[in-house]
Amino acid sequence: MSNGRHEIDDSIDLAPGDEHVEGGIGERILGYLTGLGLAILLTATSFFVAGTNLVWEPSIPVALVVLAIAQMGVHLVFFLHITTGPDNTNNVLALAFGVLIVFLVIGGSLWIMANLNHNMMPMDQFMQMQR
Amino acid sequence: MTDTAMAYSHGDPRLRSMAGAVAHSGPAPKRIVTGYGFWIFILSDMVMFSAFFAAYAVLLGQTAGGPSGRELFDLHNVAIETGFLLASSFACGLATIAADTRNANWFQLAMAVTCVLGLGFLAIEGNEFASLVMRGAGPTRSAFLSAFFTLVGCHGLHVSAGILWLLTMMAQVAAKGFRADIRRRILCFALFWHALDIIWIAVFTVVYLLGSAV
Numbered sequence: 001m002s003n004g005r006h007e008i009d010d011s012i013d014l015a016p017g018d019e020h021v022e023g024g025i026g027e028r029i030l031g032y033l034t035g036l037g038l039a040i041l042l043t044a045t046s047f048f049v050a051g052t053n054l055v056w057e058p059s060i061p062v063a064l065v066v067l068a069i070a071q072m073g074v075h076l077v078f079f080l081h082i083t084t085g086p087d088n089t090n091n092v093l094a095l096a097f098g099v100l101i102v103f104l105v106i107g108g109s110l111w112i113m114a115n116l117n118h119n120m121m122p123m124d125q126f127m128q129m130q131r
Numbered sequence: 132m133t134d135t136a137m138a139y140s141h142g143d144p145r146l147r148s149m150a151g152a153v154a155h156s157g158p159a160p161k162r163i164v165t166g167y168g169f170w171i172f173i174l175s176d177m178v179m180f181s182a183f184f185a186a187y188a189v190l191l192g193q194t195a196g197g198p199s200g201r202e203l204f205d206l207h208n209v210a211i212e213t214g215f216l217l218a219s220s221f222a223c224g225l226a227t228i229a230a231d232t233r234n235a236n237w238f239q240l241a242m243a244v245t246c247v248l249g250l251g252f253l254a255i256e257g258n259e260f261a262s263l264v265m266r267g268a269g270p271t272r273s274a275f276l277s278a279f280f281t282l283v284g285c286h287g288l289h290v291s292a293g294i295l296w297l298l299t300m301m302a303q304v305a306a307k308g309f310r311a312d313i314r315r316r317i318l319c320f321a322l323f324w325h326a327l328d329i330i331w332i333a334v335f336t337v338v339y340l341l342g343s344a345v
Binding site: 012013014015016017018025028029032033035036039040043046047050051060061064065067068071072075076079080090091094095097098101102105106108109110113 | 159160162163165166167169170171174175177178181182184185186188189206210213214217218220221224225227228232318319321322325326328329332333335336337340341343344
């Protein structure tokens, strides 16, 4: 029976959210607890960094974004069970495409709007031209 | 064979028969097709949210002389909201394990905890929205506040829909037990609920922490 089980794991994909575990319930709960612990740690760090003046100020936004992306990774691995294993290839590829679009939309919007703001005539000059 | 192993092979005869068959023969089991389809929906939902995030980031400074994020946001409340949503995500994970092991009592208990924590989150958020509107900082005040209410409100609507779905799943498990189709719905619900928590990470970082720095 265990041999057959092994073959299932190797030959068939896993649904997103399904977990590939050898251990029992205790091990699975431990997985969720690990995720919860890491998430709490990263969240607490985010709130601390945002409210402190111990950190060099211009670095704060970068630190917050990095912490957020790290926490998203923790959630994906420990709660959604997205892994790099061969049974997860389809899920990872779909995720990669989603991430690409998300970065294009957000990065592109910020880039274009910053460029427009930079090149726009100051409002008082514009008002004078209207007269 | 563990309980979890049973969870995957039980109820789906095709999966069991495939154990002995050659790899990649025939269509994938329904659990994988359904889960994958819902995964695509979640990713498209995240793409939709990314548009709202882009709008918020672009309009962050456009306060039209009105209050800015620094004056409006109460980070203490946001931290509590984050804790509620994180704990409910954890409880939802426990409900998934309970469903895989066919333990109806633990499933109902974990789902009830998930529901209560989700409702707590919504209560704090509703309170925040009401107090903002009362202070004259409603969505019509400035482009910044329009973007804020759209983004955070959209996430709140998703959580509300998730709670309705959660209650439906509790009722369906009570009425029909852990049938294969019910367990596929539980899988999709868990994906949805965890994905909402991921979006909330972006919300509290971009909207509240970065938004109150400006």
